Amino acid sequence: MLKKGLLAITIIYSVALAIVCLINIRQLPEVEVSNIDKIFHFITYFLLMCLWYFSLTYALKFIQKKGLWYAFLIAFIFGIVIEVLQGTVTKTRALDVFDIIANTLGALLATLVLSIYTKLQVKNK
Numbered sequence: 001m002l003k004k005g006l007l008a009i010t011i012i013y014s015v016a017l018a019i020v021c022l023i024n025i026r027q028l029p030e031v032e033v034s035n036i037d038k039i040f041h042f043i044t045y046f047l048l049m050c051l052w053y054f055s056l057t058y059a060l061k062f063i064q065k066k067g068l069w070y071a072f073l074i075a076f077i078f079g080i081v082i083e084v085l086q087g088t089v090t091k092t093r094a095l096d097v098f099d100i101i102a103n104t105l106g107a108l109l110a111t112l113v114l115s116i117y118t119k120l121q122v123k124n125k
Contacts, residue, residue: 007059010051014078017044021082024092038102041079045106049075053114064118072111079103 052074057067079100087095 041102042106049110075107
């Protein structure tokens, strides 16, 4: 049950992230933190990568290395597609290469952490 729920949570998170990235956020109050936008991108794509990894390996039964690779590809491509959509279909958002870099760095850190996690998991068995 938890495994199927995990996949549902992953899909809901992905859809919610896409919506948040494509809606007009100009009405939201500004937060006075330097580079908060890039921090947001980094953290959300770290989480996106982790969720897809666990969904692929535990819910969909991918081999861990394959799940890690596909989860990274999903997060990476998702980030690029969202940025392109921001630049083409929205009037209040713009494509930002630095957002793509922050997305990718978040996904890469998650890949590193999950790689270490799976190696430690194997050693403990």
